[in-house]
Amino acid sequence: MTVISVPQAFNEDDLYVDLRSIVDAPLYLKCEGFNFAGSIKLKAAAEMVEGAERDGVLTPDSVLIESSSGNLGVALAMIAASRGYRFLCVTDPRCNLSTRRLMEALGSQVHIITEPDPVGGFLGARIDYVEAMCASDPRFVWLNQYRNEGNWRAHHKRTAPAIARDFPDLDVLFVGAGTTGTLMGCARFFAEWHRRVHVVAVDSVGSVTFGGPPARRMIPGLGSGVRPPLLDESYVDEVELVEEADTLRACHRLARRGFLFGGSTGTVVSGATSWLARHGDSGLTAVAIAPDLGERYLDTVYQTNWLEDLFGKGVLDPVRAAHPFPESLPRAATATTTATSTATPADVVPLPLPRSGS
Numbered sequence: 422m423t424v425i426s427v428p429q430a431f432n433e434d435d436l437y438v439d440l441r442s443i444v445d446a447p448l449y450l451k452c453e454g455f456n457f458a459g460s461i462k463l464k465a466a467a468e469m470v471e472g473a474e475r476d477g478v479l480t481p482d483s484v485l486i487e488s489s490s491g492n493l494g495v496a497l498a499m500i501a502a503s504r505g506y507r508f509l510c511v512t513d514p515r516c517n518l519s520t521r522r523l524m525e526a527l528g529s530q531v532h533i534i535t536e537p538d539p540v541g542g543f544l545g546a547r548i549d550y551v552e553a554m555c556a557s558d559p560r561f562v563w564l565n566q567y568r569n570e571g572n573w574r575a576h577h578k579r580t581a582p583a584i585a586r587d588f589p590d591l592d593v594l595f596v597g598a599g600t601t602g603t604l605m606g607c608a609r610f611f612a613e614w615h616r617r618v619h620v621v622a623v624d625s626v627g628s629v630t631f632g633g634p635p636a637r638r639m640i641p642g643l644g645s646g647v648r649p650p651l652l653d654e655s656y657v658d659e660v661e662l663v664e665e666a667d668t669l670r671a672c673h674r675l676a677r678r679g680f681l682f683g684g685s686t687g688t689v690v691s692g693a694t695s696w697l698a699r700h701g702d703s704g705l706t707a708v709a710i711a712p713d714l715g716e717r718y719l720d721t722v723y724q725t726n727w728l729e730d731l732f733g734k735g736v737l738d739p740v741r742a743a744h745p746f747p748e749s750l751p752r753a754a755t756a757t758t759t760a761t762s763t764a765t766p767a768d769v770v771p772l773p774l775p776r777s778g779s
């Protein structure tokens with residue numbers, strides 16, 4: 422039995438999905454979404470808040486402020502509520518509505534930046550806003566996930582040792598890159614380990630993190646419009662870039678087998694699968710880190726209109742070919758939608774359930 426008195430005390434650290442039967446590659450997926458904040462960002466948030474408290478930077482009248490695409494924001498909102506701080510999250514329109522509502526439900530405020538900076542994109546504009554707020558009132562405390570050493574230390578202390586414990590024969594580790602906290606913490610840990618581990622960073626096409634040209638990115642979490650200050654590329658063996666359409670296909674492929682993961686996880690799984698396909702089934706022990714779960718993406722990644730408007734009608738065709746979609750089921754004549762529903766008729770086709778007693 423596990424008994425806790427603060428939400429951040431619980432984190433499932435030992436859960437892996439064996440993906441071989443789903444992606445046809447020898448890959449174990451470490452699930453990091455099973456905590457009260459719903460993502461891997463809980464570890465970074467807890468480490469950074471503890472550090473600021475230890476250093477005397479956070480006091481009872483402090484107001485936490487942070488730029489986040491959503492998941493760190495939820496984690497900080499949860500910890501702020503638990504420890505009695507106020508919190509203002511600065512985000513942008515790509516932050517999922519449910520993520521925004523979660524932060525507000527936890528008592529935090531959310532500010533949405535609507536105009537990207539011409540050079541730094543939405544991230545640059547968010548950081549400018551945070552800096553302006555901190556300059557305007559000394560009560561604001563910016564933990565700054567982009568530069569805070571606690572961000573990568575959390576994973577050096579917790580995520581990587583857990584993987585090392587569970588996979589003593591680890592050969593390859595796939596880690597998504599956002600702020601690169603997870604990547605740098607794990608890569609630094611395995612650089613010091615007794616066994617050589619090939620660390621593959623997974624990033625989205627359009628992110629500038631590893632020197633690629635900026636381009637439109639619609640899925641929050643991984644990738645960056647600004648080069649992450651925490652990144653030290655000398656610890657990274659290889660970079661795998663993933664198109665967002667492939668992220669979507671990976672998410673749906675997993676969902677069709679009952680695993681509803683988030684966009685970051687879809688990216689990491691897609692990158693890892695491509696890498697493993699190029700390297701053949703050479704008996705490698707491979708682990709990928711799944712940073713999130715899927716419920717926060719029901720209005721985006723898992724919403725037919727959103728998908729097809731942004732990525733084209735055929736975006737899921739390869740998944741459709743492998744798994745029957747609801748569209749192929751017989752339609753009931755009485756299928757209806759409510760006036761406010763954004764679902765397409767295909768989304769609401771009821772399954773032909775047996776009548777009770779028949």
Ligand SMILES: Cc1ncc(COP(=O)(O)O)c(C=O)c1O
Binds near residue numbers: 460
């Ligand atoms: C869901 C999710 N996955 C992955 C990441 C990236 O992790 P990191 O910032 O440690 O690179 C983020 C960052 O915000 C995230 O929200």
